Amino acid sequence: MFSKLAALLVLVPFIVFAAPVEERAAAIDTGTHCGQWDTITVTPYTLYLDQWGLSNASSGSDCATLVSLSGTTLSWKTTWNWVGGNGVKSYTNINLNNGINKKLSAISSIPSTWNWSQSSSGSIVANVAYDLFTSNTSGGSAVNEIMIWLANFNAGPISATYNSAGQPVPVVSNLSLAGRTWNLYQGSNGANNVFSFLPTSGTVTSFNGDINVFLKYLTANRGVSTSQFLTTLQAGTEATSGSATLTTHVHSFTRTTSASLIIFKSKKRMSKESEAKPAASAPATGEEPTFSIQPHPAKTNDPADLAPEQTGGLASNPNDAVFHARDPHVPSAQVMAGLEQPLSREELHKRQEELNKSS
Numbered sequence: 001m002f003s004k005l006a007a008l009l010v011l012v013p014f015i016v017f018a019a020p021v022e023e024r025a026a027a028i029d030t031g032t033h034c035g036q037w038d039t040i041t042v043t044p045y046t047l048y049l050d051q052w053g054l055s056n057a058s059s060g061s062d063c064a065t066l067v068s069l070s071g072t073t074l075s076w077k078t079t080w081n082w083v084g085g086n087g088v089k090s091y092t093n094i095n096l097n098n099g100i101n102k103k104l105s106a107i108s109s110i111p112s113t114w115n116w117s118q119s120s121s122g123s124i125v126a127n128v129a130y131d132l133f134t135s136n137t138s139g140g141s142a143v144n145e146i147m148i149w150l151a152n153f154n155a156g157p158i159s160a161t162y163n164s165a166g167q168p169v170p171v172v173s174n175l176s177l178a179g180r181t182w183n184l185y186q187g188s189n190g191a192n193n194v195f196s197f198l199p200t201s202g203t204v205t206s207f208n209g210d211i212n213v214f215l216k217y218l219t220a221n222r223g224v225s226t227s228q229f230l231t232t233l234q235a236g237t238e239a240t241s242g243s244a245t246l247t248t249h250v251h252s253f254t255r256t257t258s259a260s261l262i263i264f265k266s267k268k269r270m271s272k273e274s275e276a277k278p279a280a281s282a283p284a285t286g287e288e289p290t291f292s293i294q295p296h297p298a299k300t301n302d303p304a305d306l307a308p309e310q311t312g313g314l315a316s317n318p319n320d321a322v323f324h325a326r327d328p329h330v331p332s333a334q335v336m337a338g339l340e341q342p343l344s345r346e347e348l349h350k351r352q353e354e355l356n357k358s359s
Contacts, residue, residue, distance in 0.1 A: 034063040042069055044098040047076060048234075051090040058084030062239065064092050073249070078236075081243040092246075093131070093236025100233055101138040104219060105226035108263045110211035114150065114235060116248035117205060124242030125154045128203075130211065133192070133232035134224065142231065144224055145189065147196040148214055150204040155240060157196035158187040174200060177217060178209030186222070195222065 028042045036054055040047040051062050060082035067075040078092040116128060128151040133142040149157065159168030170183035177197070185196040197214055211233075218224040237246050 028066050028069050030066055030068075032063050032065045034061060038064075040064075040066055041097070042066060042074070044072060044096060045074055046095045046097055048093050048095055048236075049078075049090065050092060050236075053085070053087050053089040056085035056087055057082050057089050060084075060089065062090040062092055067247075075247075075249045077245060077247040079245040080237075080239045082239055082241050084241070086240075088238045088240050091131070091236055091238045093234040094248075096233040100230055102230060103226065104134065104215055104224070104228055104230060107212055107215070107230065110215075110233070110263070112207065112209065112211050114207045114248065115205065116150075116246060118151075118237075118244055118246045120153075120242060120244035122242060123154065124244050125240035126242065126244060127152050127155050127238045128246065128248075129235070129238065131232070131234045131236070132211070132215070132230060134228040135231045136225075136228055138229045139231060140229070142192050143228065144218075145192040145194045146214060146218065147194065148211070149196060149198045150207055152198060152203075153242075155238070157185040157198060158189055158194045159185045159196075160187040170198075172221075175217065177213050178207075178211075180204065180209075184222075195224075 029040050033040060033047075033049060035049060036051040038049045047064055047066060049062055049064055054060075060080070062078065062080040062082075064078040065076060067077060069075075074094060076094060080090060080092065082089040112130075114130075118128070127149050130146075130148040130150075132146040132148075134144045134146070135142055147157065156168050159170075161169040163169055168185050168187075171186045172184040175182045175184055175197070181200045182197040183200055185194075185198065187194050195218055215224070215230070219226045235248070237244075
């Protein structure tokens with residue numbers, strides 16, 4: 001017994017002080033998933049197919065695949081094809097599971113990199129966008145939806161005002177944030193106040209910036225309270241019509257010494273020992289920043305929002321009138337039963353998950 005214990009004690013120093021093992025790609029589900037509410041969870045993310053507008057399409061499908069995961073750097077792709085109906089059919093996205101439900105005032109930065117490419121057949125109506133939600137309480141009902149569009153393919157943001165040509169009118173133009181210039185649109189989806197940042201020109205296929213600067217702008221200039229909580233952080237594509245394949249790499253949020261992928265402000269003075277450590281948020285020169293992108297929830301199940309009267313502009317093809325109807329995000333008829341007021345997509349998903357567990 002003593003000899004075995006001695007052998008273990010001898011090994012301990014080598015275990016503790018051994019050089020770090022090179023990070024390996026995690027084993028993940030790389031199968032193709034096409035179900036309306038299919039999800040694939042791979043820490044720290046969940047891939048949502050989220051075909052919430054499926055019933056409005058005359059035909060079509062949406063499939064998604066996780067390609068690889070190394071640390072918090074995720075690669076995935078989605079192929080979709082939708083015909084008929086107005087409004088968004090699906091929002092296939094990657095959702096961040098860790099480090100959320102914190103007050104906006106506590107968030108120091110959310111560095112993120114998103115490199116993606118898309119192939120399409122013919123004219124499409126879609127976007128590629130980050131989608132965030134805030135609430136007055138941790139895990140509570142969504143109050144604000146914040147979208148950061150990287151691409152706009154004949155679609156249009158929710159807006160309170162449209163011009164005579166049916167185009168949304170920004171509330172602020174030519175904002176300089178995250179190294180680019182944006183127009184900000186504001187409106188309501190029936191359940192949430194919606195802020196949408198769109199590039200003033202072109203498509204951003206490679207984004208490298210701090211998502212938190214958009215939140216800071218809203219708290220400083222548009223009445224969003226710093227006491228609200230960031231409850232959802234997603235990145236994906238809202239697809240309305242056409243056919244396309246989006247391949248994306250979610251380059252996880254900057255690593256920190258904690259489990260969180262979001263960098264929070266310190267509530268206590270750092271010790272001298274911790275102050276001596278290099279800042280985790282400062283990648284070495286030449287390194288690709290490790291950070292991420294994430295997902296989308298909330299709109300409304302208000303029957304009035306199912307009507308396609310909210311026009312987001314006309315596509316280049318005059319036969320392709322684009323309607324950005326306020327999103328209902330309705331998981332199932334069972335979840336809808338008995339609802340007396342609009343719920344956010346986040347809340348509807350929770351009810352759907354509870355229903356799935358009980359069935």
